[in-house]
Amino acid sequence: MKPFDFVRAETVEEALAAGANGGRYIAGGTNLVDLMKLQVETPDKLVYISRLALDGVEQIDGGGVRIGALVPNSDLAAHPLIRTHYPMLSRALLAGASAQLRNKASVGGNLLQRTRCYYFYETAAACNKREPGSGCDAIGGFNRIHAVLGASASCIATHPSDMAVALRALDAIVVTALPEGGERRIALGDLYRLPGDTPEIETNLKPGELIVAIELPAPPPGRQLYRKVRDRASYAFALVSVAAAIAVENGVITSARLAFGGLAPMPWRSAEAEAALVGQPAGTDAFEAAAGALLKDARGYGHNDFKIVLARRTLIASLRDLTA
Amino acid sequence: MRITVNGQVREVEADPRTTLLDLLREYIGLTGAKKGCDHGQCGACTVLVDGRRINSCLSLAVMHEGDEVVTIEGLGTPDHLSPLQAAFLHHDGFQCGYCTPGQICSATAMLDEVAKGWASHVSDDLDRIELDDMEIRERMSGNICRCSAYPTIVAAIREVADAERLAEAAE
Ligand SMILES: Cc1cc2nc3c(=O)[nH]c(=O)nc-3n(C[C@H](O)[C@H](O)[C@H](O)COP(=O)(O)OP(=O)(O)OC[C@H]3O[C@@H](n4cnc5c(N)ncnc54)[C@H](O)[C@@H]3O)c2cc1C
Ligand code: SF4
Ligand code: FES
Ligand code: FES
Numbered sequence: 094m095k096p097f098d099f100v101r102a103e104t105v106e107e108a109l110a111a112g113a114n115g116g117r118y119i120a121g122g123t124n125l126v127d128l129m130k131l132q133v134e135t136p137d138k139l140v141y142i143s144r145l146a147l148d149g150v151e152q153i154d155g156g157g158v159r160i161g162a163l164v165p166n167s168d169l170a171a172h173p174l175i176r177t178h179y180p181m182l183s184r185a186l187l188a189g190a191s192a193q194l195r196n197k198a199s200v201g202g203n204l205l206q207r208t209r210c211y212y213f214y215e216t217a218a219a220c221n222k223r224e225p226g227s228g229c230d231a232i233g234g235f236n237r238i239h240a241v242l243g244a245s246a247s248c249i250a251t252h253p254s255d256m257a258v259a260l261r262a263l264d265a266i267v268v269t270a271l272p273e274g275g276e277r278r279i280a281l282g283d284l285y286r287l288p289g290d291t292p293e294i295e296t297n298l299k300p301g302e303l304i305v306a307i308e309l310p311a312p313p314p315g316r317q318l319y320r321k322v323r324d325r326a327s328y329a330f331a332l333v334s335v336a337a338a339i340a341v342e343n344g345v346i347t348s349a350r351l352a353f354g355g356l357a358p359m360p361w362r363s364a365e366a367e368a369a370l371v372g373q374p375a376g377t378d379a380f381e382a383a384a385g386a387l388l389k390d391a392r393g394y395g396h397n398d399f400k401i402v403l404a405r406r407t408l409i410a411s412l413r414d415l416t417a
Numbered sequence: 418m419r420i421t422v423n424g425q426v427r428e429v430e431a432d433p434r435t436t437l438l439d440l441l442r443e444y445i446g447l448t449g450a451k452k453g454c455d456h457g458q459c460g461a462c463t464v465l466v467d468g469r470r471i472n473s474c475l476s477l478a479v480m481h482e483g484d485e486v487v488t489i490e491g492l493g494t495p496d497h498l499s500p501l502q503a504a505f506l507h508h509d510g511f512q513c514g515y516c517t518p519g520q521i522c523s524a525t526a527m528l529d530e531v532a533k534g535w536a537s538h539v540s541d542d543l544d545r546i547e548l549d550d551m552e553i554r555e556r557m558s559g560n561i562c563r564c565s566a567y568p569t570i571v572a573a574i575r576e577v578a579d580a581e582r583l584a585e586a587a588e
Contacts, residue, residue, distance in 0.1 A: 099433040099479050123475045126436070127456050139433075141480055167469075171535045176543040187538040191559025192527065194457055196469045197476065327538065327558035 094129050098138040105270055105305065108142050112301035113272035116140035120163060121197035123190075124206040131214060133223055143199070147305055150174060156311030159268075162201035162304045166256065167192065169200065178312045181336050184319035185259035191328050201304035204257055204267070204284065205296065208250035208358075209330055211235060221247045222292040237396035238332065241404070242388075243357035248292030249394055252285065252359050253330050259319055261360035262336040262352035266308040272301040278308075285359035292358075314348045315340025320411045321354070322403060331355040333404045339370070339415040346370045346379065346416070353387070356404055363387045366408075375416035380409045418482045422447065423491030433479050438462045440478035441488060449489035449518045453561070460560035463519035464488050470526035472559075489518035492525060500580065501525055504573035512564035523560045524574045528581065530556070548578050 100116060102108035112118060117136035119125050120143050128134035147161035150172045158174050169175055170186035190198060212218035212230040219228035231239055231249055239249040265281045284296050298304075317338045323329040334354035340347045349370040353361040365386035373379035384405040391401045420427050422445055429444050438455075441447045441464070453461035455474045462474040465487040493499035498506070501521050511517045531552075536543045539555040546552065553571050562570065 094434045097433060099477075101479075101482070119477075119480070121475075122477060122480060123457055123472070126475050126477060130455065139477075143480065167530075167535065171533070176536070180543060183536070183543055184538075187536065187540075191457075191460065191472075192530065192537075192556055193460060193463055193470045193472045193523065193559045194475075197471050327555050 095132060095135040097129075097136055099141065100138065101141045101144065103144055105145055105147070105303065108140055108145060108303055109270060109272045109301060111138070111140040112303060114138070114301075116301070118142050118201075118303060120199035120202040121165070121194075122202075123194050123197050124202060128207065128214075132216060133214060142303070153308065158309045160200055160307045160309070162306055163199045165196055166190070166198040166200070166203060167195040170195070179259070179263060179309060179317070181262065181317035181319045181338065182256070182259040182309075184317075185255040185321075185334075185336060188319060188321040188331075188334070189255040200256070200307055203254055204260075204281075204304065204307075206254055207295070209238065209253045210250040211238075213250060222250060222288075222295075225291070225293045232394060235396060236394045238330070238355075239394060239397050240357050241391045241393055241397060241400045242353075242361055243287050243359065244392070244394075245288045245290065245292070247290050248288040248358070250288070250292070250358060251355055252357070253354075254360065255319070255321060255331060255334060255354055257281065257360040258331075258334055258352045258354035259336040260307065260309075261362050262338060262350045263309050263313065264350075266310075267304055268306040268308060269298065270303045270305050271299065276305070277302070281307075281360070282362060288358050295358075313338040313340075313350050316415050318411055318415050320407060320414075322407050333400055333407045335407055335411045337411050337415055339375075339412065341375050341416050344374055346373055346375050349383075351383070351387070351408070353404065353408075356391075356400060365389075370412075375412075377409075380412045383412065384408045418479060420478070420481055420483070421485045423487055429478075431478055433477065435478045436474055437464070437466075437476040437478045437481055437486070438473035441473065441486070447488050447490050450522075451515055451518060453515070453519075458561070459516070459519075460523060461516050461519040463523045463560065465522055465526055468526070468529065470523050487522075489522055492521065499525070500577045501528075501573065504576045505570070508569045508573040508576065509566070510570045510573040511562075511566050516560060516562045516564075520557070520560045520562070520570055523557060524570075524577075527553075527556045527574075528578060531578070550575065553578070 116138040147163040321334040338350040366383040369382040451461035453459035457475040
């Protein structure tokens, strides 16, 4: 690990002041410390934010919920408001990592965790995300876990979070505080950037911008599910995952929300796939059409070709379960 | 920095790069918590911080100023084993023993999580938990055993969980 200065922030103002001066926030540390040990990340200054009073979960106007950025993943999964009204979020959290990790992992850190691409972790490999301009060893290399949607010629890494997939389906808003003062509200889909030719820039956050909360609007109508397919039954990242909320009336789908993990550089939402469902009778034709719409631009890179088939089957199975 | 370990307040000076695991092992001399992978993947380093299980290898010691840490040495002593320590002995819940301190710390906190009503990935109902063997396996999946002593680990945990349930029912 490279040496660094360590600042313990007691208030949001202190954190922002330290963050403005080139400090890197650290919450649970379960991703950042890991990457610092490998010298994939080499911050000069860490700003420890876990003592900030951003750990509440409360109801807000309009039937939604506001979740502090420092709520641990395990507490969020267990919170009565979440398990009752947003069960897909509890399920996504419980499908991620291990109990020990979830006890430390924060909401903000989970959103900003970095890819698990093997070459990103291996400093001897070429990786445009870690070292811009060095190339991408995953393209033409071992790319079984990589993206089939939204990738670019510079980077085909996926975003590894389960939680973020459920949040995308739930239309979450990310609330941030800026060092120069003021707050921003960013739709989760606008938090992340596609790699294009700058895969090292992963989000639209500004330097020193601190995530303070997530807001969920009122839950979507219908039943919810989070389904994760992985190499082991537990304690493994998603190859493909689906977060879905589907409402059916008299056999016809009246509302559909679909988000996907394991497929793309960010939690993926497909308006076309949702549109293919709404107004249609709940059944195989509509499910096939939704899968077709989701995957029409999908492209495999060799080892990950199976994900295109797996995504189709996982989506159809999820829709069948939700409308049964 | 100041940190409480197994009930004893300690003043320790360490480089900010020191992990909580290295602080416990190298600075405080408590070698019960083990280093397996050093990357949050095996659970050998599991300790309790303010009653919650965490991977001490992925936490910097400076993040734990003022915290209360309990390691395997603090759960019981050879003369006064904790119920889980005794059950692991009774069921042979280990072969080489390297993962055992992490397993026992993890299981200790796991039973508290169940008592709090926390569901797991395999719970059918997010609001009601039946701690069957599938549940124990899922909840302990963050602790890998290279010797694959899993059946006896589950049996040891099962015994303590059942005993706690009986004791509760008797009250
Ligand atoms: C073995 C292993 C298995 C795992 N499996 C899974 C899995 O299956 N599914 C899954 O989803 N995840 C998994 N994870 C990842 C885990 O969920 C993340 O490590 C965790 O959520 C990160 O949260 P943290 O608070 O520890 O973040 P930290 O490590 O503290 O921070 C991560 C990043 O977020 C930034 N940051 C943190 N908080 C804020 C804030 N409030 N504002 C601005 N920036 C902030 C930090 O600067 C850093 O860049 C796994 C991790 C490990 C080690
Ligand atoms: S896929 Fe992205 S993260 Fe992986 S090696 Fe290529 S550039 Fe790096
Ligand atoms: S040593 Fe910490 S999880 Fe392996
Ligand atoms: S007993 Fe040897 S690693 Fe578990």
